Amino acid sequence: MAERLSPEVVRKILDFAVEIYDVVIVDMPRDTAAWVMEAVRASTTTLVVMQNTLAIIRDVKLLLDYMPHAGVDMRKVELINNRAMAKSQSVSIEQLKQTLGRERIHRIRNDYHTALAAADQGMPVYKVSATSELTEDIRHLANDIWHTHEPGKKEHRGLLSRLFNNRKAAPKS
Numbered sequence: 502m503a504e505r506l507s508p509e510v511v512r513k514i515l516d517f518a519v520e521i522y523d524v525v526i527v528d529m530p531r532d533t534a535a536w537v538m539e540a541v542r543a544s545t546t547t548l549v550v551m552q553n554t555l556a557i558i559r560d561v562k563l564l565l566d567y568m569p570h571a572g573v574d575m576r577k578v579e580l581i582n583n584r585a586m587a588k589s590q591s592v593s594i595e596q597l598k599q600t601l602g603r604e605r606i607h608r609i610r611n612d613y614h615t616a617l618a619a620a621d622q623g624m625p626v627y628k629v630s631a632t633s634e635l636t637e638d639i640r641h642l643a644n645d646i647w648h649t650h651e652p653g654k655k656e657h658r659g660l661l662s663r664l665f666n667n668r669k670a671a672p673k674s
Contacts, residue, residue: 508539515543531564538571546646547573548607550581553592562601581642584611607642610634 518525529537531549541547551561561580569575580601582594585608598606612635619626627636 506536508535511536511539547578550583552584553597581607583609586610609638
């Protein structure tokens, strides 16, 4: 079904979502389809999640090389090394940075048991293990994203409004 999406429809959906919500997160495939590139061009930040296995590194390298040709501003593309430091990884972080031409890659360390327990219990990782390296890395990533990409100053909303109303005020006609 996604292959039928046109870039124009994706842009309209995203424009509408941005009008309503303060933050819009879109989970997309690591692909070069026209609709995916439109979503990436429309984003303020694109986080490419990857693992450091040779096949995935190759795919990410091809994607990163293609993006500028598709009109993507590469300054807003960041990489996340998921399952970092797993026993099975064959590529060091320094090799990864060199291969992908990046000075900074976010790290989410591997903690299969905590991640699985969180998924099975339907709970956030921090509730399963508040002190795990996985929880620490997710917190660090969230803080980094927030401080690096904090939305422009918005009207001050009270605590109750922020807690119970994640939607922006409806546009006035």
